[in-house]
Amino acid sequence: MVNDAPEIVLLPGLDGTGDLFDRVAPHLAREFKVNVVRYPQDPTLGYAGYVELVRHEIGSRPVYVLGESFSGPVAVLVASQLRDQVRGIVLAATFIKNPWPQWLMRRAARVDPRSTPRNIRDAMLMGPFSDKELRDKVEDIVRALSRPVRAARLRAAAEVDVRRDFMRLECPVLALHGRSDWLVRKAPMQKAIGEKGRARMIVFPAAHMLLQTRPAETATEIIEFTRSSAEENYEA
Incomplete structure (x- = not known):
């Protein structure tokens, strides 16, 4: 990576740790300065709080933003507020x-995730694309995640709707x-991408944790995507 490499800010899934980016981050580091955001275990935070935290982390720097799972709405709101x-x-x-x-989703917020059989949870998250190291890492994260924090994040996701913000975005979207x-059906996102300009969608043979099972x-x-969008912006 060269000193003037663009920066990409990675926003984590429901666990909030950022630890699950450890497989994809080294591949991205060939091209980017990689900044992994880690959310505090604070059950009082909703989406507005996470957006403010990420905006503070970004400051005035130009960046690309990746939102995984729970953080997709955060990425959309940050992009809509920071614009260019x-x-x-x-x-x-x-x-x-x-x-x-x-x-x-509110009912799921009341369930102890440790009560779900590990093989069922792993099948939902990783499908047939897992390995022991990843399964063990997920187990450790599930056990460490505060139940009040997990419940608060699920309640926030149950109420979120950033479709209008998404449609008004002027930056490229992948x-x-x-x-x-x-866990997250692809059809609604396919529909939104199809209705929006400057956006595309790529579907992989993977389950929910595609960044972890298909990192390269x-x-x-x-x-x-970032190279083509940079060329597009330059030409504009």
Whole structure:
């Protein structure tokens, strides 16, 4: 990576740790300065709080922003507020409106994730593309995540709707999704991408955790996206 490399800010999924970017980040580091944001375990934070935290982290620097899963709406709102400062956003395995009925997500917020059999949870998150190291890492993160924080984030996701903000974005948008994602259906994002200009979607043979199970392939697409968007901006 050269000193004047563009910066990409990675916003984590529901766990908020940023630790699950450890596989894709080295691939991105060939092209970018990689900045992994880590959310505090604070149950009082909603989406507005996470947006403010990310804006403070970015400061006045020009950046690309990647929002994974829970953080997709954060990426959209940050880009809508910072405008030209955000060169483009990547939405990975995520949503712009609550992905499940509100009652179901609120009920899930009351469930202890440790009560879900590990093999079922791993199948939903990783499908047949997992490995022992990744499964063990997810287990450690699930056990460490505060239940009040997890519940607060699920309640926030149950109510979120940033479709209008998404449609008004002027920066380029790339959506990445797993073909076998059981947690976040790809159809709503496909529909939104199809209705919006300067946006495209790539579907991978993967489950929800595509950045972790397909790190090299997803990083390649992200790099190509940022290169093409930079050329587009230069020509404009």
